Amino acid sequence: MRDIRLLTNPFVPGMLIGPFANANPGLGGICTFVGEVRGEGGVEALELTHYEPLTLPGMEELADTACARFGLMGLLMVHRIGKLRCGEPIVCVSAAAKHRRGAIDAVDFCMDHLKSAAWFWKREKRADGWHWIEPRDQDHADLARWK
Amino acid sequence: MRDIRLLTNPFVPGMLIGPFANANPGLGGICTFVGEVRGEGGVEALELTHYEPLTLPGMEELADTACARFGLMGLLMVHRIGKLRCGEPIVCVSAAAKHRRGAIDAVDFCMDHLKSAAWFWKREKRADGWHWIEPRDQDHADLARWK
Amino acid sequence: MTARILFLGPLADLAGAAEMQAQTPLDWAGLLSLVNAETKAELQNERINVACGGKVLAVKSELMAQDGDEVALLPPVSGG
């Protein structure tokens, strides 16, 4: 079962993950990652913009690659866009497979690509206004592991 | 927030993960793995035995190591014992951290150790009776990554 | 005969607008001549990608936008 979505409104990960797990009977392992807006450093809000003609097709292509590379039974990949408040989920990736290695590696792979190879731009609001977030060197290093 | 448990009865992962996520405010990422009993190959049931004086202390020690090594904010580690039917969850590990890398790696680390370095023995019932499960070579190779 | 130029993410701050119209046909040199100096310098950085008609160009200097095309200027991404 495959479920790739962009969401403009807040979501509750459990409401997606429960049905996703049930939709993959016979799975051996399911790994899930949820990223949330951290409120540290005086961050008041986060805004995610994207480029619609590329974003969802890019996520579908990423899903194709992950499903084939890790032999997945199912993949859920949901990303928020728009304004988010602290504590809100930004991203949720869940992978179902026969064995744990495929499920865990697929989540790791998809997250690295969503972080620094998908068409999103993130800025955060602090007391002195909005600041764009540049990808960290660590993110590029993480992505390079899969080449 | 730390929650390390052995369970003798079936559990619903979402009932553990939701409260665990809420108990770690300010987290940046939360990664969760759930392993389930696969029904393939004619498996009718699974039985997990353990050695009580070592099992939970060993899981606590594993949790100490993971929390320190990956800088975790919280760790949930739950393992079933007793008889399980196909589709039932065997294990659930969830790690909360500031960044995704710590959360994902911690789950990977804990699962590798629960698989082949914790005091559990697993056997499965097929049409011709009970069969003990030996750890796979892959499991030993996975564990060796963390040395 | 125009194309729509989109400045994504931080490029909109640099260019002073999120989008503009441009006469077509429009090549890469033509596009660079339409933006301010700071934006021009940034666009030439290899970190910047360009999409035309919904496809990311392998070599952005080969841009050739026709009437009705949407040209997207894509700075380094940061999702998740």
Place this chain on the structure above:
Amino acid sequence: MTARILFLGPLADLAGAAEMQAQTPLDWAGLLSLVNAETKAELQNERINVACGGKVLAVKSELMAQDGDEVALLPPVSGG
């Protein structure tokens, strides 16, 4: 003056029992003399660990069980 010997997991099938009582003091040679030939061979395999009084022994041949001790014979594990 006895110790309780536990055969965990598949070792119980091999030994024909999940547990037995043994006279103390009991050393490793003494324990090996109490089990059947197949179990004896398997116990000497380095894959088998031994715990005494709730602690896994670094060197199982140094076993010295006293009255009231529980000795656990631990085959290769498989959890998760």
